[in-house]
Amino acid sequence: MFGFSIQKLLFTVAAIFVVWYGFKWVGRMKKVREREARDRLRRQAGTGGGAGNSESGESGVAEEMVECQTCGAFVAATGAKSCGKEECPYPG
């Protein structure tokens, strides 16, 4: 005779499976959530655009850039300097 019943064995196996898949699932959710958070941060820091630039002020991470009408170079909107060409509208 076995020292354990088949029902107990099945239950144990089932419990192990549940725990195993539970851990796997939790780990995957954690990874997904981390990636989502990272994406969100990158999106906030990255594009910025013209939406709400009140927060990106002092650190100078994303200084507003304007395109030079003449030469097409991008210069900082505040204190724009000439790119060196004579036609450039900015003081150099």
Ligand SMILES: [Zn+2]
């Ligand atoms: Zn220019």
